Amino acid sequence: MKLCCSIFISVFLFVQCLHAQTPSSVISFEERTHEFGTVLEKNGKVTHAFVFKNNGKTPVVINDIRSDCGCIGKIISKDPVKPGEKGRVVITFDPEYKSGFFSKEIIVYSNNSQDYNRIWVQGNVTPAEHPxxxxxxxxxxxxxxxxxxxxxxxxxxxxxxxxxxxxxxxxxxxxxxxxxxxxxxxxxxxxxxxxxxxxxxxxxxxxxxxxxxxxxxxxxxxxxxxxxxxxxxxxxxxxxxxxxxxxxxxx
Structure with a gap:
């Protein structure tokens, strides 16, 4: 019961926090969804770089990247992206002990975490034969x-x-x-x-x-x-x- 309450509170706070922020009108990603296709568990992690452009008039910094799945890793460049220039966030998906279709949402925060963008990775995992x-x-x-x-x-x-x-x-x-x-x-x-x-x-x-x-x-x-x-x-x-x-x- 305590675990269920904790999960509910965490999700509630996350949703409340997201509502307090606004979708970014400055950052535009070249793609919102990346299709990994067939992912073989035996081959390990797969990685993709999402490229975005700063359409604003001031530099932009990516503050954080979050996902509800622990199988998602990320690399964030802390360097400001100047107006008109491009930056990227690198997303890694770990297929270990997973099988079948997956679709994972990632939230990208900027402007001191006041703005956000949504991106997705998806594909199908072919499981390996475990001992x-x-x-x-x-x-x-x-x-x-x-x-x-x-x-x-x-x-x-x-x-x-x-x-x-x-x-x-x-x-x-x-x-x-x-x-x-x-x-x-x-x-x-x-x-x-x-x-x-x-x-x-x-x-x-x-x-x-x-x-x-x-x-x-x-x-x-x-x-x-x-x-x-x-x-x-x-x-x-x-x-x-x-x-x-x-x-x-x-x-």
Missing amino acids: VEEDYPYNFGNGIYLRLKVMAFGYMKPGETQQMQLHYANNTSKSINLTFTAKGKNPGLKFTNPGKLKPKQRSVMTFTFTMPDTKNDVLLSLYPTINGKQSKESLDIKVLNSNKRKASIAN
């Missing part, structure tokens, strides 16, 4: 990594049905067969085993759970079985009975 441990932190042995160790369905009432997805990866250079073996009964749980995985394959499977007619919480354990060899580590599924919670609150 499997970064996206699938749980090692279940024999080359199988999962994104979750515990699948928490939260509170459910009897008869209610929910779905959750489990991301998994084969980190070996060979094809393997992956199935999940339940320990004991698994009432209400349905899923389709992945079966054969290609070398280095990463994929996702769906678990569907229907809460049985019970007054208790549900805890299930599934064991990944790789090429017939069962893992010592279990994937745990936890479901809390909402009726049990209501009864506890009532008491």
Whole structure:
């Protein structure tokens, strides 16, 4: 709650501050938006220089450049730009751990931060393939990594049905067969085993759970079985009975 309030206050103050300033009538940029096109995450940062002209009668100094994204870097020349001359601001975009389309607004402040201009950079990030441990932190042995160790369905009432997805990866250079073996009964749980995985394959499977007619919480354990060899580590599924919670609150 405190974090939400802090974010709201920060945004409110930023908007209020912006309203207290005026769009610059002196500086004109040669382009407002730069299209980076396809950006490969593996190639690192991309940079572009926005060129502007001072159309006023007195020198202009760029005081600051701001963006709501920490992935934007900038270089500001503190030297005054004389009337009729050109200056530039250099914008750097960092695609690390980003994917897909991006469009970032940058606010350029001048005249002791009393005036501002808006410019944009945009493009599409093609993500790099990161080490499997970064996206699938749980090692279940024999080359199988999962994104979750515990699948928490939260509170459910009897008869209610929910779905959750489990991301998994084969980190070996060979094809393997992956199935999940339940320990004991698994009432209400349905899923389709992945079966054969290609070398280095990463994929996702769906678990569907229907809460049985019970007054208790549900805890299930599934064991990944790789090429017939069962893992010592279990994937745990936890479901809390909402009726049990209501009864506890009532008491």
